[in-house]
Amino acid sequence: MIRNYDRVPSTLVRAYADLDVATVHEARGKRGAMAAAIKPIHPGMRVCGTALTVRSQPGDNLMLHKAIDIVSPGEILVVDMTGWEGGPWGDLMSVSAKARGCGGLVIDGYVRDSETIRAHGFNVFSRGLSVNGTFKEAIGLINHPVSCGGVIVAPGDLILGDDDGVCVVPKAEAEAVLEQAKIRVEDELVSREQFARGETLWNLAGFQKLAEAKGLREEPVTGEEN
Structure with a gap:
């Protein structure tokens, strides 16, 4: 178990709080998205914080209890349970983790007691x-790099999750990805206004020329039907 490691600064974490996962994933060059199967157990759940990573043996949750014992406020528990189909996390663990300031759980596996957790x-x-x-x-690993949802997560990386799924931003990329995400948000505001007036991205982005270069052939317009 590692206790000392660098984290994405809290000021950067707060700056990510209002961004959606899709925007951050695109801003990171379409990288960092966990497997689509990893979703909130109820709609509207959201996480944004730095990772406390756990590698636990399938069928055993001893190290998850240790993680709750050492979690710092705002940290997200990111657990590699290798997709094991059991419920190593439930109601009482959620109460304990929340009381200690934990910002949420992302697990490559399953949980139970979903209604009381909500x-x-x-x-x-x-x-x-x-x-x-x-x-x-069984003993496992805490705060070592783990694989969660097909993405390598290091302790202290930024974790962002919403109804669409979960995205990981490595510590070293957090500032640059944030700037790109802000640019995307501004660009999308302009695009949304254009689309509301009836414009299409097909025309605005020049997709017609791209498609023709790829071999698109269209039947000529012969006139409107009566």
Whole structure:
């Protein structure tokens, strides 16, 4: 278990708080998106914070309890459970984690007690729900790089999740990706106004020429039907 590591600064984390995952994923060059199966267990859940990473043995949640014990306020628990189809996280763990300031859970695996977790206001992203219980016997890793949803996550990386899924921004890229995301937001505001007037991206972006260069052939317009 590693206790000392660099994190994305809190000022940058706050700057990401109002951005959506799709914008950040695009701003990062279409990189960092976890597997589409990892979604919030209820619509409207959101996470934005730095990663506390956990590698836990399938069927065992001992290290998840250790992670709750050491989590810092605002950190997101990012857990590699290798997609194991059981419920290593539930109601009481959510209460404990929230009380200690944890910003949420992202797990490459499953959870249970979904209704009571929502009632407690704790944000959880997982592959789904499973009632299967776990043991507390196996040692794993805390705050080492892990694979979660097909993405390598290092402790202290930025984690952003909303209804669309989860995106990871490495510490070293956080500032540059934020600037690109802000540019995208401004550009999309302009585009939205143009689309509201009836314009299409096909015309504005010159997709006709691109498609013709790729071999698009269209039947000529012969006139309007009566």
